[in-house]
Amino acid sequence: MQTRAAASDPPAAAPLAQAGQLEVRQQLTHTGPAAPQAAQQPMQCAAAAVAAKDVPTDQGMPQKTPNSILLAPLPAAAAALAAAGSAPASAIASPASPAVADQAMDEASAAYSRGDYARVVQLCQALYTAGQSRRTDLLLLLGAAHYQLGQYEQCIACNDQCILLDPTLAEAHANLANALQQLGSTDLALLYYQSALRLRPAFTDAINNMAAAYLQKGLVLQAMEAYNAALAIAPGLAEVRVSLGDLWRLQGEAGRAAAAACYTEALRGERRCAAAWRGLGDVRREAGDATQAVACYQEALRLEPSCADAHTGLGVALRELGRRGEAEAAFHAVVALRPECALALGNLAGMYYDQGKLEEAIGAYRQAIAAQPQFPEAYNNLGNALREAGRSEEAIACYTMCIHLQMAAAQAPLLAAAAVARGGAAPGGGGTGGTSAQHAQRLSVTYNNLASILKATARLAECIQCYEHVMYLQPRCPEAYANLGSAYKDCGRHDEALAAYRHALQLRPDFPDAHANYVHSLQCVCEWGDRPALFKRLEADVRRDIAAGRLPSVQPFHAMAYPFPADLALAIGRQYAQYCVTVARRLGVPRLAHAPPLPLAPGQRLRVGYVSSDFGNHPLSHLMGAIEVFCYALTPSDGSEWRARIEAEAEHFVDVSAWGAADVARRISADGVQAVELGLDHAKRASLRARLQAARLTCPLFDTAGWVRDFERTLLCMWAIHCEGGGPRDFEVEPLAEG
Secondary structure, eight states: OOOOOOOOOOOSSSOOOOOOOOOOOOOOOOSSSOOOOOOOOOOOSSSSOOOOOOOOOTTOOOSSSOOOOOOOOOOHHHHHHHHHHOOOOGOOOOOOOOOHHHHHHHHHHHHHHHHHHHHHHHHHHHHHHIITTOOHHHHHHHHHHHHHHHHHHHHHHHHHHHHHOOTTTTHHHHHHHHHHHHHTOOHHHHHHHHOOOOOOOOOOOHHHHHHHHHHHHHHHHHHHHHHHHHHOOOOHHHHHHHHHHHHHHHHGGHHHHHHHHHHHHHHHOOOHHHHHHHHHHHHHHHHHHHHHHHHHHHHHHHOOTHHHHHHHHHHHHEEEEEEEHHHHHHHHHHHHHHHTTTHHHHHHHHHHHHOHHHHHHHHHHHHHHHHHHHOOOOOOOOHHHHHHHHHHHHHHHHHHHHHHHHHHHHHHHHHHHHHHHHOOOOOGOOOOOOHHHHHHHHHHHOOOOHHHHHHHOOHHHHHHHHHHHHHHHOOHHHHHHHHHHHHHHHHHHHHHHHHHHHHHHOOOOOOOHHHHHHHHHHHHTTOOTTTTHHHHHHHHHHHHHHTTTTOOOOOHHHHHHTEEEEHHHHHHHHHHHHHHHHHHHHHOOOOOOOOOOOOTTTOOOOOEEESSSOSSSSSSOOOOEEEEEEESSOOOOOOOHHHHHHHHOEEEEETTSSSSSHHHHHHHTTTTTSSEEEEEEOOOHHHHHHHHHHTTTOOOOSOOHHEEEEEEHHHHHHHHHHHTTSOOOOOOOOOOOOO
């Protein structure tokens, strides 16, 4: 019987999952605005860097990107344009007269306002070749159009020429900085923002965009200072105040009150600011008030139906409230708005996964990876979905790819995290702080998931290596040692298992699952010291778990062998039965046919199915006359004589090691099995046999044949009670007399 493994999700211990079912998944949420240049951070549990929002410029030009494009004032001639109509670019004579040039500039400005940037380029280039190449307003407008078309090199050339003509034009310095930022030249962009501010200290748009550049470099404090500087000049900039609130929110609980104050102040000045409602929803959701968060997100969407961040936050809040259908609809809306956004696809996939829609989840995760191939969390979560679908090899490949991507992106921080965790200093003397610890935690999640599936497929040596990696990355994590101990125990290395459990309990004395596994390992090696005290604590832990509605740390099979009262063993069984029902519902399999509850006819045998990982060197065999045995092997053959014997002697033997759980359930139903006993990875007894032989205890510990006969009679009695319509109750089976 395989023991339960602790889920490693430090520092707070996650609810412990059944062995082989480790469900540690990073939350794919992204409720803040995305950084304009940096690749969106694909963290399921962290928002990407928050960038400056679109801010109206001093000239009132419409904004299409987070970086404001700044144009010098243009002469207005709307009436003349209405009377004369639009002039084709080819009609501009060379050299152009001032009146014709001004009319063409007004037409270009109008084209920019309606988003016809190609027409702007056409008109401005015609003017440029018609002798107007020294007009700075023309160069600013042409550069702005190139920027909006994504032609950043041409934008830089226009603004560079503009600066040569008029070095005091702050707009040209700021626009040049915007284009440099889009090309990734953030340091140079910051220099040009600073030069723009030297020319015009109250240039709020430049300050705002400079904050976005600081964020691109990870300089959050400098970005906050820039936002505060802009607000000191123009307190009514609601979008800037929202961006500042987003940065405060990134500080976690410590910055939550300041973030709420920013959003509230923004709404005081502009009640229809959808971004502020979105931010207020984020704050309330993170504070645990999902109901109020939903109301805020809905108000944001009423004001701005295309606000993808509000749809995302709404989906997360609805999921927390258990309103899964509505949450799925919200995530669908995000994907409709951002069809190529890996984060949006990842959130939708996670919602599918939560509802047991495994094929839909697998498809959406693959779409997320196609949109962003360097997306480690999508690989991790895809591995989870593939594992539950029974596609073990594909799941292992996904977990492995996730580890490769995380290691490539964070080699130095991970080494620093391990050094700091062991009480040393980070390499180079720098403080890596929370970043390195975060890298280590994320990598540990994936190693845990990989170890879990390797364990389920009997690849114990590789499983142990994965858990050792987790222990190295998080040496102060008790769950890491508990999981390692379980892997050691499953391959018969009981002394090492006991040492690992002791270490886990030293790090966290109140660790029920580690204590339960420790007690079980002691029984496996016949260590009876302190047995009464150990079982007294174990019983108290189990009763506390049951009272709290948690899955007990002792499994039903073990409870039958422990000195527990019958009522406690029955309560443990009921709790695990409810857990199995919950897990089964997630498979999305319709109700399967069960054998009818009819008494056995004369000569008819009870059909018993064994679903086990132990048809190897720990044989399960009830090849008795009164029971027809069906064996379903969860692991491939280990090549042992025991496996070969069972395969040969069992009436029905099916290797389901590569099947999904749903397929196994369908096969059992089709076989008409009347009773199923689950045996999951019994700990091998090699070490125990060696100890018994060393102590010369080679005689049988009990009458195996008699026990088998009694167990057979117990199964028949249980079936009779079931046929009578009775529920679980106590009953006794008198042992058969010898002879």
